[in-house]
Amino acid sequence: MPLHTQQFFDDVLQLPFKGTVLGDAFYATFDTGSPLRLRIDFARTITHGEYAGLRLAVVHAEKGPIDTTILSFADHRTFARRDARLGFSPGTGSYGSFRDWHAQRSEPPWKGADGTELRRAIEQYAEVWFPGSSERPPAPGRAGRPAAHAAPPPPRSGRRTR
Template sequence: MALHAQQFFDDVLELPLYQYAIVGDACYAAPQPNSPLRLRIDFAPTIRHGEYDGLRLRVVHPEQGVLDTAILRFADHGTFARRDTARDLVPGRDGYAVIRDWHAHISQPPWHGADGTGLRTAIEQYTHVWFPPPATSRPAARSVAQPAPTTGASPRTR
């Protein structure tokens, strides 16, 4: 079963990225115009084949390669809290806060019922670190007039 990555990134995460494309199961983005850095987001695999417990974010430079990698776990961001509560899954039980792409008989995407709010917030925070918004130009500060020094007498007289 496919991960339906296009739907996941478009419908669940709804990321406000400048420009992006889904290739296979990964999202490639240019979060900021004119920046050589790119952001790659894909599903973070567990030790089991076809099982994922989060998203892997990578900042990539065209010449220097991967500059940073971060893993955002579904459990840490409440992505499947409702689904797992309905299934009576708790931390430590098989299937908690993971998606699997090896159930071919299921018609729903493996991430059906996901809440992307926590992940979206974390991704936005991550992108602000690596892709800060351009500085807004501020008008030059006016100089403050300094009083002219007086000669001879001290300003404090008795």
């Protein structure tokens, strides 16, 4: 069964950066002069045809993968509503994952996924490697103001004061 990868990235994740889906992976390039790419694909479990998250990789065009991380669907509550409805809990059923075994099914295997927390995590990861990639405006009231820093504590002397 196809994973409907393009539809997953368009409808569920709605990432703020442009990219291309090739096979079952999404590729994004942020700076045309940079050899670095962001690749996102589904992270398999030990069970054939079962996926429990997304694998994010920063890939150098000539040197290959530089950094890789896995974002689990369970940690980012991607299937929390479905799992609650079906009574799945950690370690049972398809908790926090989906399977692509059902060839007769016309809907995507990840139907009902909520990509909000997953998208936030992907944006944070992309910002580390590709600053400015999320293209999100700053929060209202924060633009143009310096970041707040805690004042250092007053120096301590050996004497007590009253």
